[in-house]
Structure formats: structure tokens, C-alpha cells
Amino acid sequence: MRVKLTLALTDRPGVLLKALEQIAVNGGNIISIIHRRDRITSGYVPVSINIEFPDPSSLERAKKGIEASGIPVIEAETLEKSISTVILVGRVSIEALTEKLQELGSRVAEISMIGGLTSPCLKLVLEAPSGKLQTILSALEKLAEKWNALLITEG
Structure with a gap:
């Protein structure tokens, strides 16, 4: 299944990597990343990641892992x-x-x-x-x- 996750990242080195690690360990294959540094709001940078997951449970595990890392998931939208x-x-x-x-x-x-x-x-x-x-x-x-x-x- 293909999804777009929008995350609110703090503007610090390594934060995006934490999110990507959770995606990888849960079987996600990254298609594209849009890093919107020009739209920093309240200290957060919105980052949209298009990902292919093998199944809905993999997506849910990745979202929970990302949120457990202290990164808010703003939106998860199915692209199919x-x-x-x-x-x-x-x-x-x-x-x-x-x-x-x-x-x-x-x-x-x-x-x-x-x-x-x-x-x-x-x-x-x-x-x-x-x-x-x-x-x-x-x-x-x-x-x-x-x-x-x-x-x-x-x-």
C-alpha cells in the first residue's frame, strides 16, 4: 500500500533519520521525501514522505515507532x-x-x-x-x- 506521511520534525540534525529508521524496520520503501524548510511553524519543519508499505499493519507499526521517537505524525494519507x-x-x-x-x-x-x-x-x-x-x-x-x-x- 502506498501512503503519504506528513511529519512535524524539529530542525535538528538526525531527527529525520529517526523517522526513516522506523519506516525501514517496518518494511517501508521510500518513494520520495519533501522537506519544507521554507514552512517552519512553531519550530517544526513539515516533511512529507511517500512510502510503499507491504500491508496496513506495517504502516501502523511505523507510525507508532515514529511517534514513540518523539516525532508527531501530522497526517497519514492513502495514495491508492x-x-x-x-x-x-x-x-x-x-x-x-x-x-x-x-x-x-x-x-x-x-x-x-x-x-x-x-x-x-x-x-x-x-x-x-x-x-x-x-x-x-x-x-x-x-x-x-x-x-x-x-x-x-x-x-
């Missing part, structure tokens, strides 16, 4: 995305729909509408973090039910 196409038939609130999808961590990569106001049909191409797609589709089912619309999903 799932893409799904859905069709909604019926009157729906596009604004409420996109807000709900964003709230759940999904992004509408493409949207198209046919049918006009009397029988609208929306086609959405969604991008979601791997592992969250089923939750997002369940939320869409509830919205479709609320709006008395038909939801068609792939697969």
Missing part, C-alpha cells in the same frame, strides 16, 4: 485510489451529493447529465481512497433512497 462509475436516475441535489462525497473523502472526477429536468440521469466517475469505496457507495444508496432516485453501480 479506487475509481467507480455510478448512475443516478431521478431528481437529486448535485450540491448535496458532491458535499457528501467530499465529506466521505471521495472526489467527483467526472460528472455528466442527460434527460433534462423531467427525467434527469447523472453519471458520476468517483475517485476514493482504496478501502473507502464500499462506505461511499452505501452512503450514495441512502441518499438515492432519500431522494427517491435509482442508483446503479458497476459490478
